[in-house]
Amino acid sequence: MKNKEIFKEKDRKGQGGVEYVVLFTFTVAFFLIVVYVANEQLNIINKQQKLEQTKLAVKEIADAATQVYQQGAGARKIVNVVFPEGVSGDGIIINNSIHVIFEGTDIVYPLNFPISGSIPTSPGSHDISFVSYGSSVSIGVAEFSVSPSSISFSTCSNSSEQILTQTLTVENKMNTTNQINASVTWSNPGSTLSLSENNFTLNVSETKNVNVYLNVSPNTVGQFNGNIEFLSSGYSFIVPIYLNSQACGGISSNVSYILVETYNDSAYTIPTSSYSMSFLVNITTTGWLPNSNITLDLKDQGGTSMPGYPKLVQTDGSGVYSETWVPNGYSNYTVIANYSIYNVNYSFTVEPC
Structure with missing residues (x-):
């Protein structure tokens, strides 16, 4: 048991x-x-x-x-x-x-x-x-990058030559060495656009600063453009270059006084001590891409462009362009702003007060 x-x-x-x-x-x-x-x-x-x-x-x-x-x-x-x-x-x-x-x-x-x-x-x-x-x-x-992607120079016209400078940075994006060649084109034959180096080799991840020199001829006034093209074996990069040279005034001289004579006829035969003030029109365009070029045209009621128009203008960093225009007379006018596929127009009338 x-x-x-x-x-x-x-x-x-x-x-x-x-x-x-x-x-x-x-x-x-x-x-x-x-x-x-x-x-x-x-x-x-x-x-x-x-x-x-x-x-x-x-x-x-x-x-x-x-x-x-x-x-x-x-x-x-x-x-x-x-x-x-x-x-x-x-x-x-x-x-x-x-x-x-x-x-x-x-x-x-x-x-x-x-x-x-x-x-x-x-x-x-x-x-x-x-x-x-x-x-x-x-x-x-x-294959490589360039910065900044565009350069804008702005200056006042001078009686002597001016040299404007800016620096471009080129960086190799390839896993091998990269041979870079650069060439320039410029629209104003009186001024020259040049580089500190036109040919150079970049190692892997290497960067290089290239100086841009714009020699502006004496008494140059106007807007000019050109470009710098950087080229490797299979890739190119174009940097637009813009110059806005204005007649800003303020030029020194030895004149101690200025005599102004006024006339009330176009033949300058009838002296007068009084005259009507000119009227001004402020033209402002907004809402464009920053630092872009737009075509600005100004036409009278007959569809004829005013002297100096159309012209290429550049917006600022906020996409705004503004200028002052002196009308040729009393009339209806139309401002036309064009950029690529975008077209904007606005009509206004200049009439006596």
Whole structure:
């Protein structure tokens, strides 16, 4: 009887051990299932985040292309775009649409104007260049960068030559050395535009300062423009250059007095001591892109442009341009401001008080 009780006690202990093993195994299996499911959910969330990052990068490319297209021929922009892990193959442009593949999913962004070029889509950061040719936009890898992207000189006309200077910074964006060649064009033959260096080599990530010299001839008055083109083996960057030289007055002389004689006829035969003050018109345009060139025209009621118009003017850093005009007489006039695809006009009347 006593032996039977011993055997029963052993059976109960053995059964308890088996139950413990089964429970432990079930717990471990359940834990592994939970970990697996949680990991799968994290992978799904992570993949979705990367997919959204890829879509955002493609949209940034499309937005930059649209912006330079709207600005018109010659507009240029460089945008830094970051692609996440999972992007594969080369970004391609088909039928004016941007295509980027992320883990087998083709992300497409169509545009309503012609585009050409290629898009680097390896994971990481890329500087992508956008250049407008008026009716189309070219997209490609920026082999180097130049800043600032444009230079505007403003000065008063002088009786002696002036030398205006500015500095451009060129940075190599390639993983190899980059040979850069620069050339200049300038619209005013009486002045010269030159660089401190026209040819140089940049090592990986190296930057170089290039001095720009504008020699303004004596008594130069007007608005002039030109550009500097930096060129490597497969990429170019054009920097527009603007000069606004005004007759500001205040020139020193040895004259101790000035005699002013006034007449009331155009033949200057009838002296007079009184005359009517001239009337002035202030022309101000706002809402344009900062530091952009717009075409300003001023026409009379017969549609004839006033002397000196149309002309190219440059807006300031706030997109504003303003000038004062002396009317030729009493009439109805129309101001027309044009920039790329944008055209604005406003009519006004000059009449006696």
